[in-house]
Amino acid sequence: MAKPVPEPDQALLDDLVVANRVLYHKNIVDGLGHVSVRHDKDPQMYVLAAERAPGLVRREDLALYDLDSNALTLRERRPYNERFIHGEIYKARPDVHSVVHCHTPALVTFCVCQTPLRPLYHMSGFLGRGVARFEIREVAGMTDMLCSTPQLGAALAKSLADKQIVLMRGHGATMAGQSIKHSVFRALYAALNATMQMDAMRLGEVTYLADEEAMKGMEINDRFIDRSWSLWKHEAMGPS
Amino acid sequence: MAKPVPEPDQALLDDLVVANRVLYHKNIVDGLGHVSVRHDKDPQMYVLAAERAPGLVRREDLALYDLDSNALTLRERRPYNERFIHGEIYKARPDVHSVVHCHTPALVTFCVCQTPLRPLYHMSGFLGRGVARFEIREVAGMTDMLCSTPQLGAALAKSLADKQIVLMRGHGATMAGQSIKHSVFRALYAALNATMQMDAMRLGEVTYLADEEAMKGMEINDRFIDRSWSLWKHEAMGPS
């Protein structure tokens, strides 16, 4: 703690503010929910807003945390109770550079049922790697459902394993990505796929993407996120 | 009536205006529906707008009522026909300091079916105490469905008993809370839970919160309402 904390890249911080606003604008988060990014200069740190609704987050609300989720800056502000979700996933998954946690209704629906969430189209090919599930009762019995301790965060990270998304029973979902744009993309299209899948399952027998189609679809979409990001940013922040 | 009426706290009145606007902005109420708060200086009085759509309510529309729902101020304005819902609940429930009454579509759906409304996730843990039901036919036979007399208000309060919410057959719902923010929170998340539950029930077998999870979820959420309230206020009223 005594060593000086390196300043994250300013564009990264700007993108994190945009991500907060986009997730709010797209109804992925409401008053609660959060998105973080791993520090670009020190992988043992991450950036996350201090307590504030994501739709209202500004640059000055962003705080640095170590991977045990101790605040390194803005220590006078109350941190999110569930910041351990972020820290523990960054510990367990060096490939992950951004994490979204949300209570999106379309995903909560899948969280409380055993019906698998599966990719309907190329936009949600990332679901093809499989969707993890987290049952907090198995880890901690009767709780308030929140991952508000290092132990619960670590258990969630263990459930996530090498997947991109984990559905948390009676709570919500957590997505991982190689960048802010990727974790936001996955949050948006996981929710959209969930909505469409509920409709499709009522309409008839569903043909899901084959594993190979899903992987190839993910690869191509992962390379074209900027086109969508420009739009999302414009929608959430106004003309730049 | 001859004794002077104490002035409620100004911030409380401001919050009641905000609550009206938030409930409208979130589609909990439309042209009809209302929200009240118990007087902070005299528990035998409550504040409720005189007749006006909640989305248009201003400070000057707020009137004071005694618990028999007689207007103490703004007597020249027509009061809501169903103000007795508020007065009679305040009489029966000293712990309640705010009441919302609404015809929210997702809740009306549950009002006309016997399927229980149950908590899917921590945000709606308050449903874990159980959801009351009110059948006006049992009390008054064939009516216009409105609780527009002291007797009907009292019957509704009796149905509510020690619960936080009562579903009124063929009509709508009424929520109670320990503060304005709590009753608004419950209206929003009861509706959201109802929407998700309808989807989840079609998707597969649903795992609801256990009673203990629901209680713990309610306790933690009851302590963090300010984060959501700031957002709702911003959405409904613009930047402060």
Add this chain to the structure above:
Amino acid sequence: MAKPVPEPDQALLDDLVVANRVLYHKNIVDGLGHVSVRHDKDPQMYVLAAERAPGLVRREDLALYDLDSNALTLRERRPYNERFIHGEIYKARPDVHSVVHCHTPALVTFCVCQTPLRPLYHMSGFLGRGVARFEIREVAGMTDMLCSTPQLGAALAKSLADKQIVLMRGHGATMAGQSIKHSVFRALYAALNATMQMDAMRLGEVTYLADEEAMKGMEINDRFIDRSWSLWKHEAMGPS
């Protein structure tokens, strides 16, 4: 036609513009659909916009028609093809002073199925008088589905009989009211009831309003439309 055409009340024309905008704002109509009012000074005439999307209708688009749906003013403008819906209902129903015709999705759903649309709550008590159905095939065989002749308009009016609303197979719905505000109210709440009924029917066995409850509900709501109208006008037209 040679006799001078009396000028309708200016407030009535203003209300008709508002009604066009409200129906658009509330997604009852899209680029198509229309609303008319019977002339306040001559019951043998009605006011209806000349061809223009309802969301864009202004005072200068309003034309007068006789009950055979001949244009008395704005004759240089193309009239709506289906103006006969209005003229023929005014002929057949002296009690009707306003008519809405729309293709609202929630109502089209009921138009193409035989499932009865029934009142779930007091707001849609007007459905308790029953919902008429119109099958254009019975009248005219294979058509483009439009009521674009006096004969088809008259057949529709006959199907409507003494009801407040008629569902037109493969087309849309038409509502009648004793005033502009009443026909708009019925369009809005018929659509809302349809949406809720679809949800409720999937949720469990539905308790509909009893006939007497529906009639009493309609009576009370018919008297309190101004509260909702103020809101709808504000939403559609901005602060007055």
Add this chain to the structure above:
Amino acid sequence: MAKPVPEPDQALLDDLVVANRVLYHKNIVDGLGHVSVRHDKDPQMYVLAAERAPGLVRREDLALYDLDSNALTLRERRPYNERFIHGEIYKARPDVHSVVHCHTPALVTFCVCQTPLRPLYHMSGFLGRGVARFEIREVAGMTDMLCSTPQLGAALAKSLADKQIVLMRGHGATMAGQSIKHSVFRALYAALNATMQMDAMRLGEVTYLADEEAMKGMEINDRFIDRSWSLWKHEAMGPS
């Protein structure tokens, strides 16, 4: 390529910008999806935006392509990967002057099920000619689902045959029209019909338009698109 490229009509280019914005505003496209128009002076060319989200497309983003989908202008910009959808349909269908490609959720639902998309009402009469289906696996095995080669574009055009719309399994839909307004109209009402059909099929037995009704409905609606177009333009671009 050496010959000079004729300048398209300016109003046509303006309409193409409007079409991009309308499709975005109506949620037919999101960050992805596109709409093109055949060149009015040379049927061997078409106009399509270079890579950019349709909701942000401006006049300066519009590029000319030959029917092999080689860029004739704006060659320094990256073209859409799936421009071959447009070029190959224009090759195969001289009657087609505009093409929309989209991933609209309501249509994706039908893309992954075998349930036929059928016209419920006159507005979607164009579906009466039948809805084509494209299974990319039959043509190219395991892919990323995109029609990003001339061969895949040609296979899609072959599947479309003489229809107005083709549903692409695991991907989205493509609509054809005799003008920009017609292809946009078909995208909007195909999606709306899909949403309503899902509801109607759950509600009861559905009466679809007879073939003759569908054809007559299409003919009448094809003649009245300007009324809707004026509204869509106003909504997407503001008052003109």
